[in-house]
Amino acid sequence: MTTPKPSPTIRRLDVASPVPAxxxxxxxxxxxxxxxxxxxxxxxxxxxxxxxxxxxxxxxxxxxxxxxxxxxxxxxxxxxxxxxxxxxxxxxxxxxxxxxxxxxxxxxxxxxxxxxxxxxxxxxxxxxxxxxxxxxxxxxxxxxxxxDIHAITAANNLLAAAIDTRIFHEASQSDKALFNRLCPPNKEGKRRFADVMLRRLIKLGISKTDPNELTPDEVRRFARLDIDPESITWRRVMDVNDRFLRKITIGQGPDEKGMVRETGFDIAVASEIMAVLALTTSLADMRERLGRMVIGNSKAGEPITADDLGVGGALTVLMKDxxxxxxxxxxxxxxxxxxxxxxxxxxxxxxxxxxxxxxxxxxxxxxxxxxxxxxxxxxxxxxxxxxxxxxxxxxxxxxxxxxxxxxxxxxxxxxxxxxxxxxxxxxxxxxxxxxxxxxxxxxxxxxxxxxxxxxxxxxxxxxxxxxxxxxxxxxxxxxxxxxxxxxxxxxxxxxxxxxxxxxxxxxxxxxxQADPLKFLYPLESGIKEKIESIAKFYGASGVEYSEQAEKQIEMYTKQGFSNLPICMAKTQYSFSHVPSMKGAPSGFVLPIRDVRASIGAGFIYPLVGTMSTMPGLPTRPCFYEIDVDTATGKVMGLS
Amino acid sequence: MTTPKPSPTIRRLDVASPVPAxxxxxxxxxxxxxxxxxxxxxxxxxxxxxxxxxxxxxxxxxxxxxxxxxxxxxxxxxxxxxxxxxxxxxxxxxxxxxxxxxxxxxxxxxxxxxxxxxxxxxxxxxxxxxxxxxxxxxxxxxxxxxxDIHAITAANNLLAAAIDTRIFHEASQSDKALFNRLCPPNKEGKRRFADVMLRRLIKLGISKTDPNELTPDEVRRFARLDIDPESITWRRVMDVNDRFLRKITIGQGPDEKGMVRETGFDIAVASEIMAVLALTTSLADMRERLGRMVIGNSKAGEPITADDLGVGGALTVLMKDxxxxxxxxxxxxxxxxxxxxxxxxxxxxxxxxxxxxxxxxxxxxxxxxxxxxxxxxxxxxxxxxxxxxxxxxxxxxxxxxxxxxxxxxxxxxxxxxxxxxxxxxxxxxxxxxxxxxxxxxxxxxxxxxxxxxxxxxxxxxxxxxxxxxxxxxxxxxxxxxxxxxxxxxxxxxxxxxxxxxxxxxxxxxxxxQADPLKFLYPLESGIKEKIESIAKFYGASGVEYSEQAEKQIEMYTKQGFSNLPICMAKTQYSFSHVPSMKGAPSGFVLPIRDVRASIGAGFIYPLVGTMSTMPGLPTRPCFYEIDVDTATGKVMGLS
CATH class of the missing domain: 3.40.50.300 (P-loop containing nucleotide triphosphate hydrolases)
Incomplete structure (x- = not known):
């Protein structure tokens, strides 16, 4: 057998020693x-x-x-x-x-x-x-x-704007006025549902497709998302190390009528939309995942999705390239x-x-x-x-x-x-x-x-x-x-x-290699069983749940999300939750501080300790060295 | 003379009536x-x-x-x-x-x-x-x-992060510690200024290029920007209609140690960097304009620029495409x-x-x-x-x-x-x-x-x-x-x-056309004279300045910016400042509420009334109709 010819695009390197920058x-x-x-x-x-x-x-x-x-x-x-x-x-x-x-x-x-x-x-x-x-x-x-990350930022923040603005508009309008705005009559006086609204109707178990046929109760259920501001898990993102945005208060302008709320920004790659992009398998699959992302709950405890807000299609358009x-x-x-x-x-x-x-x-x-x-x-x-x-x-x-x-x-x-x-x-x-x-x-x-x-x-x-x-x-x-x-x-x-x-x-x-892949846990196990399998894999002797974690596990189970895989949010510096425990520690009890979910991406993520999701800048950031050679257009000082 | 052949890329349209969407x-x-x-x-x-x-x-x-x-x-x-x-x-x-x-x-x-x-x-x-x-x-x-707008957003917000983080680091460090962080010794114990630091030294009138030679007073002047938080005009931006970001409080995270500040987001196209992009004439010119953008003043009233913060080169790198x-x-x-x-x-x-x-x-x-x-x-x-x-x-x-x-x-x-x-x-x-x-x-x-x-x-x-x-x-x-x-x-x-x-x-x-271009005003006129020329052009009989406007005009004049052209921030719905005054109104007195400046872009902008720089979303935004046909990849519902 002859050796195949190397590809014509292969390039040989002249290596120097010591290795240059x-x-x-x-x-x-x-x-x-x-x-x-x-x-x-x-x-x-x-x-x-x-x-x-x-x-x-x-x-x-x-x-x-x-x-x-x-x-x-x-x-x-x-x-x-x-x-x-x-x-x-x-x-x-x-x-x-x-x-x-x-x-x-x-x-x-x-x-x-x-x-x-x-x-x-x-x-x-x-x-x-x-x-x-x-x-x-x-x-x-x-x-x-x-x-791509700019597209994620745009999509993530469009959804964020849609959430706060929807709460704002719901606060000042009757069910009927809200419905009239959502399904306005056209020039001939006819109303129709946008396609994305049909998704919400199906979720609500309403099989009607003519807006005029909805009962007042159906109008209310359809038009009023009734988002509980305390339950909102969707944060804004930015691809900049901006620590001053970790925790902020929004809505302080005079036109926002006192509807202030505490929230914050994460770095863009922490957006659930990034996780969706990484796990999707086709354009149609991405459309579904983006639409079913959960941003929080209604006051009655129902999960509210991007499609409930009417924005799943627009997010997909922003992400299509x-x-x-x-x-x-x-x-x-x-x-x-x-x-x-x-x-x-x-x-x-x-x-x-x-x-x-x-x-x-x-x-x-x-x-x-x-x-x-x-x-x-x-x-x-x-x-x-x-x-x-x-x-x-x-x-x-x-x-x-x-x-x-x-x-x-x-x-x-x-x-x-x-x-x-x-x-x-x-x-x-x-x-x-x-x-x-x-x-x-x-x-x-x-x-x-x-x-x-x-x-x-x-x-x-x-x-x-x-x-x-x-x-x-x-x-x-x-x-x-x-x-x-x-x-x-x-x-x-x-x-x-x-x-x-x-x-x-x-x-x-x-x-x-011959063996088939053996997963660590079956998806059908309960959330706690799955967490415990992973903890054991780390070397832990047990798991300890905070009250908040227990509450969240109960809620996600009730909402039907318990069959998702688990994505542990844990330090990378130890098998355990304690960065200083090096080697292969065992016998520790893994504490679960909180449990969150990325329903669109498709996983539950228990928090083991506190994760920073927005880095900061040091006194002398890398940017001091970065510039363009304006004669050649070349970038200088990137490391 | 023969008619030139139409270009081969020309396409003839079949027009329908009535005009389709x-x-x-x-x-x-x-x-x-x-x-x-x-x-x-x-x-x-x-x-x-x-x-x-x-x-x-x-x-x-x-x-x-x-x-x-x-x-x-x-x-x-x-x-x-x-x-x-x-x-x-x-x-x-x-x-x-x-x-x-x-x-x-x-x-x-x-x-x-x-x-x-x-x-x-x-x-x-x-x-x-x-x-x-x-x-x-x-x-x-x-x-x-x-x-391009994503690049502007990234650059604008990197500068914003640099401002708040610099204030944060200056608050907790002595002049010497600050200087040591800004010009750290390398492995051989040698210090050097980054190129962008030389710009600040020139601005300060310090002609030294070896960090070790600076006197303690020079160290202080170089390392401590001493930004007056009240004077900061640089806001963050986002290319999303997010009204809840118009006025916000930042820095509320526990690690930011109570250094909260009121600020807000504008829509990305309102960034001064967009104006720079529109007015620049070359890569080298853009580098200079980005570096001299003023973000606010020091407590002593000196304008602080992007280059003072060390970030003008990095902004140019972000904007180079x-x-x-x-x-x-x-x-x-x-x-x-x-x-x-x-x-x-x-x-x-x-x-x-x-x-x-x-x-x-x-x-x-x-x-x-x-x-x-x-x-x-x-x-x-x-x-x-x-x-x-x-x-x-x-x-x-x-x-x-x-x-x-x-x-x-x-x-x-x-x-x-x-x-x-x-x-x-x-x-x-x-x-x-x-x-x-x-x-x-x-x-x-x-x-x-x-x-x-x-x-x-x-x-x-x-x-x-x-x-x-x-x-x-x-x-x-x-x-x-x-x-x-x-x-x-x-x-x-x-x-x-x-x-x-x-x-x-x-x-x-x-x-x-034969005549040369006649500008409305010469650049050398004072800020007020230029404003008054424009007001007269609108049909106004005079101009009225608020106390704040007077103060700003005085400050910009003192800072040496009075020879810039004027960019009036006025309603587009009337020649005057009152949107309801249609036709060609005259005899009105134009009120100047405030005066701001985009020094990098290169103009002073007087505010005639209040301009919204961040739009909102209605109850039923356009996004309800927007989706992708996942079979063809085509965008639907854009208008």
């Missing part, structure tokens, strides 16, 4: 026209829309056309419990794909989340990978991309689909189902799709399996766990790792004992991930100061814990070439 | 690939970026390449004082261009404002023209377009540049200078660029001439005033015209006397526009019920008032064919 590496490479990357994937011009020269939206309709095609292998990348510095999960995802595509001659697509723009200007900087494993153009990846994933490229010219980026604690933190599905068809049999899950296996992979795969019907053949010597030392009892402060000596010189002690964390992530019936490959993301002895410990511990393989990789320093061994291990793991 | 007309026509329209304009692929198949951003760099090219004729479209229903200014602009391009074989480009997305879902609906004179695809025009105008097409296949859409009362309400400049080069000598100004000549054309042309250095050869029999009857004493209510009988049957009486309004618009030294053509936008006798009155009154010509047009019903006579009149007007 990310932006310098990215700016030194001229990206290929994205139309060439698309053509190499077999896409014809009618399959995609260009957004400038280096981005294209791949149209969802491609799925219909490729229906008969077999899927490629599906690989998910998770990690161990991270330090605040991150352990290189995105970088490993990109590096592995560069290895598969540019060195192992495989058809490959990387599926990544779209980063939030807010943090780019705050503390965190960008999220396009790093070193010689990056998505380019890096500035376009980190900024507006193709406008956002449903198509964006095609970009890695430094070595392999294709990347960027799509959706839901919050990894209050939501499920995975890129979109539609991007993965399109990618699996595009690479076809024997090809590889590598997708990233948020945070450690407790949060990222668990939600990937029990929420994302449950909705998509897909199953991964291989799960990668990214580990670093640094994070393992922390789990083994090393000193605190704090962003912005120099690392302790323990982290930059050999300390085999700390690594050995820390492997309990890795072992638990391996065991948990394996419990889904999938082959686990550990990727040891090597830093310059890591030693052979330290890495040997990790390799042995991984195999002892049941990993299919454990491989050292140096893609940050060497690009795809540094992840060839990882690529080979992934290939073997995929080819030998 | 706008969306049905728009959906019945298949737009051409925008790349074909671009090619017909002489643009090569490197001159534009596609955004899907029917939109493209024309890159500003085209201007450098066409530097040697002669400009085409420049035509501005204004109107008489309108009714609340609008008199068809956009529709006439589009119809005229369809006539010039599709029937008179001229090279032509239409320059339109990008509409705000918020009102599309509220009361107003879309803004792509109407009937057989529309820009298509109409849904893309009215919704996200190419993301927005600076390129978007190419679309009319129903008859003529090219349209859509770009910027600043509020027409608190800002200058005109589309962008860069779009007009690119268009003038693209059509070249003998071609036509038709651009629209906001509202009547008192607001739209006045600001077009005294602000936009002053900054662009361009001069129109012809100004069109759109008039309707309906609006003239209102000015002649007809009953109130109210949106959403049936029109009075007077408006739908012949009433020559009312029209005659109303022509005073038209005559004053003609005289005012002529005073700039430009030829005026009146376009009578004919409605089905208008009679020959009524239109004769308008024609005669127009010529008597000094119009170059006055022409009846029926482009709403017939497309370009209905505006051929208007096109011919415009051609004659342009060819005979």
């Amino acid at each position: 990310d932006i310098d590496i990215a700016n030194a490479v001229s990206p290929l026209p994205i139309a060439d990357i698309a053509a190499e994937l077999g896409l014809r011009p009618e399959h995609f829309d260009l957004y400038g020269k280096y981005k294209a939206k791949v149209l969802l309709s491609v799925l219909d056309e490729l229906k008969g095609q077999q899927d490629g292998y599906y690989v998910v990348v998770g990690g161990i419990t991270p330090t605040p510095l991150g352990e290189g999960k995105s970088t490993t995802t990109v590096g592995l794909c560069q290895a598969l595509g540019a060195f192992l001659d495989k058809k490959v697509v990387t599926c990544l989340r779209q980063p939030s723009q807010g943090p780019t200007f705050g503390i965190k900087g960008g999220a396009a990978g790093g070193g010689y494993s990056q998505v380019i153009p890096m500035d376009e990846f980190n900024l507006h991309l193709t406008g 956002a449903i198509h994933p964006t095609l970009m490229q890695t430094l070595e010219g392999t294709p990347v689909l960027v799509h959706a980026g839901p919050f990894a604690n209050i939501a499920h933190g995975n890129s979109s189902i539609v991007a993965d599905k399109i990618a699996l068809k595009l690479v076809g049999k024997g090809g590889y799709v590598v997708t990233e899950a948020g945070f450690g296996s407790d949060i990222g992979t668990e939600k990937f399996m029990d929420i994302k795969c449950r909705y998509s019907g897909l199953m991964p053949q291989c799960a990668i766990i990214v580990a670093t010597i640094r994070a393992l030392k922390m789990h083994g009892g090393g000193p605190d790792v704090v962003a912005g402060k120099p690392l302790d000596h323990a982290y930059v010189s050999e300390n085999v004992a700390l690594v050995e002690a820390g492997c309990v964390n890795l072992a638990k992530h391996i065991a948990n991930t394996k419990s889904y019936g999938v082959n686990v490959v550990v990727a040891i993301n090597k830093f310059a100061s890591d030693t052979e002895a330290e890495m040997d410990v990790v390799r042995n511990a991984s195999l002892a814990a049941g990993a299919f393989d454990a491989v050292v990789c140096t893609h940050h320093a060497h690009g795809g070439k540094g992840a060839v061994d990882l690529g080979l291990a992934v290939q073997r793991a995929c080819e030998s | 706008d969306i049905d007309i728009a959906n019945a026509v298949s737009p051409l690939p925008i790349a074909d329209i671009a090619a017909e304009l002489g643009l090569r692929p490197e001159h534009f970026d596609l955004y899907g198949k029917y939109k493209a951003k024309v890159l500003l760099s085209v201007l450098d390449e066409l530097k040697g090219q002669q400009d085409g004729y420049y035509v501005v479209v204004g109107g008489i004082t309108p009714t609340p229903l609008g008199e068809g200014k956009s529709t006439t602009t589009v119809g005229l261009c369809q006539a010039l391009g599709a029937f008179l074989d001229k090279k032509v480009v239409t320059c339109l404002r990008q509409p705000s997305q918020g009102p599309t879902f509220g009361i107003k609906g879309g803004a792509a023209g109407g009937g057989y004179s529309q820009v298509i695809p109409m849904d893309e025009f009215n919704l996200h377009l190419t993301g 927005a600076i390129h105008p978007t190419l679309m097409q009319t129903l008859e296949g003529t090219p349209v540049l859509v770009h910027a859409g600043p509020f027409a009362n608190i800002a200058h309400g005109n589309s962008s200078i860069v779009a007009d400049k690119i268009a003038l080069k693209l059509v070249g000598k003998g071609g036509y660029v038709v651009t629209e100004a906001g509202f009547g000549s008192d607001i739209g054309t006045e600001k077009f001439m005294d602000i936009k042309c002053r900054y662009s250095g361009l001069m129109p050869q012809c100004a069109i005033i759109v008039a309707t029999i309906r609006a003239l009857k209102m000015h002649g004493g007809g009953p109130d015209v109210v949106a959403g209510k049936p029109l009075d009988h007077a408006y739908v049957s012949e009433n020559v006397a009312l029209v005659e009486a109303g022509c005073v309004n038209l005559a004053k618009h003609i005289a005012n526009t002529k005073s700039y030294g430009v030829n005026v053509v009146v376009a009578i936008n004919k409605f089905a019920s208008d009679t020959e006798a009524e239109m004769d009155v308008v024609r005669n009154a127009s010529l008597a008032a000094g119009a170059f010509d006055a022409v009846v047009c029926t482009h709403h019903a017939h497309g370009g064919k209905g505006a051929v006579d208007l096109g011919l009149a415009v051609q004659r007007a342009c060819e005979s």
Whole structure:
């Protein structure tokens, strides 16, 4: 058998040592026209829309056309419990794909989340990978991309405006006046229901379609949503780190007649609409999910939806382009689909189902799709399996766990790792004992991930100061814990070439995978049973519910939402709810402070502790360094 | 001489009678690939970026390449004082261009404002023209377009977050701690100023460039902006009709330590950044304007800018794609540049200078660029001439005033015209006397526009019920008032064919234009003198300043901003400040309630009465009808 020729879009990197700054590496490479990357994937011009020269939206309709095609292998990348510095999960995802595509001659697509723009200007900087494993153009990846998050912001806030304005108009109008405004007579004096109103009529059990036939009681039930302001869970969003909007009072203008209310803004990626985008499977499915999003309750305790407010269709119109994933490229010219980026604690933190599905068809049999899950296996992979795969019907053949010597030392009892402060000596010189002690964390992530019936490959993301002895410990511990393989990789320093061994291990793991996917819990279990399954998975000995959590569980059960999967909102810094409990803690009691729901996205999310959903800016935000070279138009200072 | 062949992108319309709904007309026509329209304009692929198949951003760099090219004729479209229903200014602009391009074989480009997305879902609906004179695809025009307004929202709100967070961090830190955070030592212990900090140092008269050399007093002056929260004029924005955000209290979260403040949101197009986009002439110019936007004062009364906050470069990065105008097409296949859409009362309400400049080069000598100004000549054309042309250095050869029999009857004493209510009988049957009486309004618009030294053509936008006798009155009154010509047009019903006579009149007007542009006032006059020139132009006998206005004028003069042009924030429904004073009122005293400034955009804006900068939603917003056909992906119900 002859080796297939490498794709003509593959680009070889000249790597420098020490590794230059990310932006310098990215700016030194001229990206290929994205139309060439698309053509190499077999896409014809009618399959995609260009957004400038280096981005294209791949149209969802491609799925219909490729229906008969077999899927490629599906690989998910998770990690161990991270330090605040991150352990290189995105970088490993990109590096592995560069290895598969540019060195192992495989058809490959990387599926990544779209980063939030807010943090780019705050503390965190960008999220396009790093070193010689990056998505380019890096500035376009980190900024507006193709406008999906802006569309989410617009849709989220249209719904918010609809809620408050509806309460306002209901307060000053009789049932009849309200109904007359909602279904006004046309020039011939005839009334009709808008299509979206028929959805509310069905929900109310009213089978009439002629507005004139409604009884006064039906008029009242139809026209008066009677939203309980205290029950509203829908907040406004903005893709900016604006801490002063976390808690605000609205409606203080003189025309709003004293109808003030306390509420707040979240960062845009925390919007339920982002979670909908990530979990939807088609335009029709998205229309239904957006329409059934619950914003709060009526005073009688009935859930009120976007469609009750008449706005589900308009939200879909705002989101109709956002449903198509964006095609970009890695430094070595392999294709990347960027799509959706839901919050990894209050939501499920995975890129979109539609991007993965399109990618699996595009690479076809024997090809590889590598997708990233948020945070450690407790949060990222668990939600990937029990929420994302449950909705998509897909199953991964291989799960990668990214580990670093640094994070393992922390789990083994090393000193605190704090962003912005120099690392302790323990982290930059050999300390085999700390690594050995820390492997309990890795072992638990391996065991948990394996419990889904999938082959686990550990990727040891090597830093310059890591030693052979330290890495040997990790390799042995991984195999002892049941990993299919454990491989050292140096893609940050060497690009795809540094992840060839990882690529080979992934290939073997995929080819030998046979078991079906085993979910952690069946959907039919009660909300509490499901929470308890997940808590046990974390290592907890039990669960403790606050009064508020009990009340909410009872309410969602009564409202018929108990058969949804569970999305735990928990810190990523420990298997437990306490960030300082490193390693693999056990015997703790997991406290459930509150329980909320994203009915449109399709999950219940218990809150374990307090999650900030709106970051702030430091005294000296990243934006101080960011500017345009007005002569060349190039962006400077992005990190 | 032979007639030139019509362009291959021209499309002939089959018009139906009565005129179908706008969306049905728009959906019945298949737009051409925008790349074909671009090619017909002489643009090569490197001159534009596609955004899907029917939109493209024309890159500003085209201007450098066409530097040697002669400009085409420049035509501005204004109107008489309108009714609340609008008199068809956009529709006439589009119809005229369809006539010039599709029937008179001229090279032509239409320059339109990008509409705000918020009102599309509220009361107003879309803004792509109407009937057989529309820009298509109409849904893309009215919704996200190419993301410029989203970029403005992001930039505006990043600056807002930077303001409040800076005040927060200054409150808790000593001068030295603040300075250490702003200029932290690197690994080698060295400090450096970010480039944007050098701008602040220059402003402060500190010529040092090494942070270590600053004296404690210089450290304090540099690091402590000492913003007076009461003086902050920068508000947050959102492109949604959300009345409950008009007045809000922010900072109520526990982590914000009681630093609450009253502020509010405007609709995104009211952002000063939109006005900057509309008035800028290059990327370098935009960088400077964004950096010098004033957000409020220090407690000592010094203006604080975006660059003082370190964020001018980041704002430019967010706006770097927005600076390129978007190419679309009319129903008859003529090219349209859509770009910027600043509020027409608190800002200058005109589309962008860069779009007009690119268009003038693209059509070249003998071609036509038709651009629209906001509202009547008192607001739209006045600001077009005294602000936009002053900054662009361009001069129109012809100004069109759109008039309707309906609006003239209102000015002649007809009953109130109210949106959403049936029109009075007077408006739908012949009433020559009312029209005659109303022509005073038209005559004053003609005289005012002529005073700039430009030829005026009146376009009578004919409605089905208008009679020959009524239109004769308008024609005669127009010529008597000094119009170059006055022409009846029926482009709403017939497309370009209905505006051929208007096109011919415009051609004659342009060819005979000789005078230079005469501004209404010189920039060097004081703020009050300039306000008084404009008031006189309106017909006022004098101006009355509130105490607050006096104080602000004094402050801006002291701060060195008195040489900026004036942008009056006044109702569009009367030459005066009282919407009910129709016709051509005189002898009134114009009250100036307050005076504000958009220093980055480059104008002072006196407030004549109260302007709402955030619309609301009615009980039954447009969104009730808006949905996607999930089978075809087509948008339904947009109006």
